[in-house]
Amino acid sequence: MEIEQLFENLMNEASSRKQTSLRIINNICNEQILRNSPDFSIATIGKISKLQSGPSEQAIRNKNGEAYRLLITAWSNKSKQKNKSISRPDNFDLLQHIQNPSIRAEVGLLLAEVKQLRGENRILKALSKDKIIIDRSMHIDNHTTSNIEFIPNFTLTTAEKHALHQAINPQIIEDNDWSIQKNGSILNENGRKIFFFFFVSAIKKVLDSNH
Secondary structure, X not given: OOHHHHHHHHHHHOOHHHHHHHHHHHHHHHHHHHOOOOOOOHHHHHHHHHHOOOOOHHHHHOHHHHHHHHHHHHHHHHHHHHHXXXXXXXXXXXXXXXXXXXXXXHHHHHHHHHHHHHXXXXXXXXXXXXXXXXXXXXXXXXXXXXXXXXXXXXXXXXXXXXXXXXXXXXXXXXXXXXXXXXXXXXXXXXXXXXXXXXXXXXXXXXXXOOO
16 A cells, blocks of 8 residues: 555544644654655654654554554655665665664764775875875866876765764753763763763864865
């Protein structure tokens, strides 16, 4: 059964209050598809839904949440079919399967550093061959010579950007009872420092340089 038909059937059988909840779940699942996210777990959908005043994870798991589960399963199946023909960046699945936002952010930063180090390594190799390396983000005249090599501009993948955004997302920080300090560090609910000085400003700079 097509999702549109299933959604219509569920709406016809639901109360006005439940119809509102079904719309929220349906919109969230559609947004997961649009951003190519494979995560249609009840935990994830429930967390996002709760932030939008929709049914929580527990409400979706309850006996009365069968309609929500049917809808989520339908969207999940659609995502799997779509993803069969889509090649993803190597790091996408890795980041998407890391549930802990702090760990996901750290991995995202490490992957970004690896990309940067690879670029720097190419520069060093080229310098040893007396070549000039020019980043594509730089403007130069059209007349170039044979001793000039171009390397791609350093960019982050969508998944890497998402991981970094989530690391300093105010809502996620609030949900985890964390707090951002004036020096850019982040403390957990027990007051223990989980990210050190200038962490927040450093992430913002990385994101600002990768629009």
